[in-house]
Amino acid sequence: xxxxxxxxxxxxxEPRLMRDTILAAxxxxxxxxxxxxxxxxxxxxxxxVERAAVECDDVVVSIFVNPKxxxxxxDLARYPRTLPADVALLGASGARWVFVPEAATAYPAGHAxxxxxxxxxxxxxxxxxxxxxxxxATVVCWLFNVVPADAAYFxxxxxxxxxxxxxxxxxxxxxxxxxxxPTVREPDGLAMSSRNAYLSPDERRRAVALHEGLESAARxxxxxxxxxxxxxxxxxxxxxxxxxxxxxxxxxPQSLVPPRPGAAAVALVAxxxxxxxxxxxxxxxxxx
Amino acid sequence: xxxxxxxxxxxxxEPRLMRDTILAAxxxxxxxxxxxxxxxxxxxxxxxVERAAVECDDVVVSIFVNPKxxxxxxDLARYPRTLPADVALLGASGARWVFVPEAATAYPAGHAxxxxxxxxxxxxxxxxxxxxxxxxATVVCWLFNVVPADAAYFxxxxxxxxxxxxxxxxxxxxxxxxxxxPTVREPDGLAMSSRNAYLSPDERRRAVALHEGLESAARxxxxxxxxxxxxxxxxxxxxxxxxxxxxxxxxxPQSLVPPRPGAAAVALVAxxxxxxxxxxxxxxxxxx
Numbered sequence: 137x138x139x140x141x142x143x144x145x146x147x148x149x150e151p152r153l154m155r156d157t158i159l160a161a162x163x164x165x166x167x168x169x170x171x172x173x174x175x176x177x178x179x180x181x182x183x184x185v186e187r188a189a190v191e192c193d194d195v196v197v198s199i200f201v202n203p204k205x206x207x208x209x210x211d212l213a214r215y216p217r218t219l220p221a222d223v224a225l226l227g228a229s230g231a232r233w234v235f236v237p238e239a240a241t242a243y244p245a246g247h248a249x250x251x252x253x254x255x256x257x258x259x260x261x262x263x264x265x266x267x268x269x270x271x272x273a274t275v276v277c278w279l280f281n282v283v284p285a286d287a288a289y290f291x292x293x294x295x296x297x298x299x300x301x302x303x304x305x306x307x308x309x310x311x312x313x314x315x316x317x318p319t320v321r322e323p324d325g326l327a328m329s330s331r332n333a334y335l336s337p338d339e340r341r342r343a344v345a346l347h348e349g350l351e352s353a354a355r356x357x358x359x360x361x362x363x364x365x366x367x368x369x370x371x372x373x374x375x376x377x378x379x380x381x382x383x384x385x386x387x388x389p390q391s392l393v394p395p396r397p398g399a400a401a402v403a404l405v406a407x408x409x410x411x412x413x414x415x416x417x418x419x420x421x422x423x424x
Numbered sequence: 425x426x427x428x429x430x431x432x433x434x435x436x437x438e439p440r441l442m443r444d445t446i447l448a449a450x451x452x453x454x455x456x457x458x459x460x461x462x463x464x465x466x467x468x469x470x471x472x473v474e475r476a477a478v479e480c481d482d483v484v485v486s487i488f489v490n491p492k493x494x495x496x497x498x499d500l501a502r503y504p505r506t507l508p509a510d511v512a513l514l515g516a517s518g519a520r521w522v523f524v525p526e527a528a529t530a531y532p533a534g535h536a537x538x539x540x541x542x543x544x545x546x547x548x549x550x551x552x553x554x555x556x557x558x559x560x561a562t563v564v565c566w567l568f569n570v571v572p573a574d575a576a577y578f579x580x581x582x583x584x585x586x587x588x589x590x591x592x593x594x595x596x597x598x599x600x601x602x603x604x605x606p607t608v609r610e611p612d613g614l615a616m617s618s619r620n621a622y623l624s625p626d627e628r629r630r631a632v633a634l635h636e637g638l639e640s641a642a643r644x645x646x647x648x649x650x651x652x653x654x655x656x657x658x659x660x661x662x663x664x665x666x667x668x669x670x671x672x673x674x675x676x677p678q679s680l681v682p683p684r685p686g687a688a689a690v691a692l693v694a695x696x697x698x699x700x701x702x703x704x705x706x707x708x709x710x711x712x
Contacts, residue, residue, distance in 0.1 A: 151597060246679070248542040249561070249595035255536045273537070274596075281597040307537035308562075309439060309569040391534070 145197070145223060145231045151282040154235050158196065158284050166193035170285035170312075171231075172276060175199040176216035176330035180320040182229045184289040187317050189230035196283055197226050198235040200242065205271030216333050235283060242278055251277045251308075256299045256392050260383055260404055261415070272297060273304050280310050287313040291320075293327045295402055295417040299392060319416070321347065327416045334412040342377040343409045349373030349384065350418040353403045357386070357420045363395065366403065366420075374407050382406035382413065389419060398422055433485070433511060433519045439570040442523050446484065446572050454481035458573035458600070459519075460564060463487040464504035464618035468608040470517045472577040475605050477518030484571055485514050486523040488530065493559030504621050523571060530566055539565045539596075544587045544680050548671055548692060549703070560585060561592050568598050575601040579608075581615045583690055583705040587680060607704070609635065615704045622700040630665040631697045637661030637672065638706040641691045645674070645708045651683065654691065654708075662695050670694035670701065677707060686710055 148154045161168050169188030173181055181197075188195045199222055206212035219236070226234055250270045257269035280288070290298045298316045305314055320328045325347030326340075335343055349370035356366045363386045370384035384405045388395045395401035401420040406413060436442045449456050457476030461469055469485075476483040487510055494500035507524070514522055538558045545557035568576070578586045586604045593602055608616045613635030614628075623631055637658035644654045651674045658672035672693045676683045683689035689708040694701060 155597075155599065244594055246543070246591070247595050248544060249592050250540045250542070251596075252538045252540055253536050254538070255534070257536075278595070278597050281599060284599075303534070304537045306532055307535050307566070308539075309443075309566050311443070311569060311572075 144227045145234045147223065147234045147236055149236050149238060149241075151237060151241050154196075154233070154237075155282050155284060157233065161194050162284070162286070167287075168192055168285040169195045170279075170283050170288045171195065171197045172279050172283075172288065172290075173197060173199055174201045174215065174330065175222050176218050176333070177222045177225045178320075178328045178330065178332075180291050180293065180328035182225055183320050184291060184317050185226060185229035185231050187315070188287070188289045191315075192286065194232045195230055196233040196235060196285060197231045198237070198279055198283060200235075200237055200239075200275065200279075202242070202271060202275040203239060204243070204274060205268050207265055207267065210265070211331075211334075214334075216330055237282070242275060250274050251304060253300045253303050253307075256296065256303050259392060260385070260406070261296050264382055264406070264413075269297070269300050273300060276301055277304065277308070277310070280305075280312050285312060287315050289315045289317055292316050292417070292419075293319040293329065294415065295389075295404060296392065299390060302390075325351070327414075329414065331412055331414065335409060339410045339412065342379055343414055345374045345377035345379045345409075346405050346407055346414055346416040348377075349405055350403055350416055353386070354418055354420060357401070357403075357423065360423060363401075370403060370405050374405070379407040379409050382408065386420065398424065432515045433522045435511065435522045435524055437524050437526060437529075439525060439529050442484075442521070442525075443570050443572060445521065449482050450572070450574070455575075456480055456573040457483045458567075458571050458576045459483065459485045460567050460571075460576060460578075461485060461487055462489045462503065462618065463510050464506050464621070465510045465513050466608075466616045466618065466620075468579050468581065468616035470513055471608050472579060472605050473514060473517035473519050475603070476575070476577045479603075480574065482520045483518055484521040484523060484573060485519045486525070486567055486571060488523075488525055488527075488563065488567075490530070490559060490563040491527060492531070492562060493556050495553055495555065498553070499619075499622075502622075504618055523567075525570070530563060538562050539592060541588045541591050541595075544584070544591050547680060548673070549584050549694070552670055552694070552701075557585070557588050561588060564589055565592065565596070565598070568593075568600050573600060575603050577603045577605055580604050580705070580707075581607040581617065582703065583677075583692060584680065587678060590678075613639070615702075617702065619700055619702065623697060627698045627700065630667055631702055633662045633665035633667045633697075634693050634695055634702055634704040636665075637693055638691050638704055641674070642706055642708060645689070645691075645711065648711065651689075658691060658693050662693070667695040667697050670696065674708065686712065 169192030171184045251273040352369040389402040457480030539561040640657040677690040
């Protein structure tokens, strides 16, 4: 395990070198943890790296702003790119390697293959961002072949993404463990996200609506309210902050269909704060 | 390398045991060759196993009649299943392991993932059998994770399938070498196929039309004829044997688009002999 005083991580761009490096570490008996990211790293990413560094001998982090998971009218061009700061953060968090592939290596000439996950990817983000999860699943499948780690670490903030990745890993028998780590929040409860950088000061204040809505939902859930009432509590909080709702739903945490009575659930919310889409979610414990 | 006097191969049904067995062999320094099949094995399959046994230390053969690559009106139910004879043939050909997964392990409850290859899978078989190549690519991706061999061997008879598999392996960085082996033929030139078992005696005689058409095409190609004339030569042979043509095309061997002048090409043919669809192809060498 590395410590915060570790040397700067080694930056690797070449997929074959990356793969050989991981395999050599594993052959030497080292457990390797992998944190896939799009860069613009924040304390949420740091928490994934730190968790991986606790559970593994070596940590590798990929930074790749994957064009295939952005729609034609989305924010690919302006997505924040902060590589020097990212590498500094990763050194402090205990990463040994940073994998920064060129787009041309992830998508060679004539690239034609997509990994498509149907049911759990169809609703919510999948409905609003057509092709988004095919882009995610395809690049994550590619990454898991190039970075054949023991375990991969994802943030719970993108809950549906974790469901889609788990589904793909199970269906294709990809030999990697998927670990989902708690969302890291700002002091007012806003979930950490690279896209928070887009928010104006006024938008930043209103962005707390998602967390407030989820907290309110949790109280209604604990009180035994119907799912419809729990969902309405989320929408009410977003309305109060003038944040249009993309969705506010309480569903089964693994299948994303309506929850079974008495079982745990997850509240999913997405809203638009100005031109910025923000997501958040909260697990709701089983109730009698 | 095994020899024809090898003991009967070990039959493995459990994916995790299969994977651990392959990894243990490779850790011991053995090169492992993999021949994925749907069973109903014939001399064409045997040639793949024998080639793998020459090039590798251990050979593993999978037998799995993959439901996802059959359309709803195709021959899944009547596809020939001959496991005892298959295992005997594999022992004689030098296979060490036979992997026979249950459909429920390849497609666990809630399975929702497809691997889709666009361009090289869209035309020809892909146009006639919607979803066929997604079924092939998905199960081959799964198999390559469960059977992490050094190399996988495919028959050239299903040429488009080899193009689709190569495309997927490149695009997803799947760490396996793809080897394509020559088509094995009956004395009259008919390409070996498990589906030849469907043919009546009269159909069996007419089935030679595909090979005759390809031989005729090769003569026209060598004579310098236009691609359109070369293709017409194939159709003429099928007409002469009363075999309706699904397609008869001369294309680039890797991209399956029209060939470049002076470059090699492949002639692809598919026809219907009675109710049985048969495929064949022939590589055409570069010409001035």
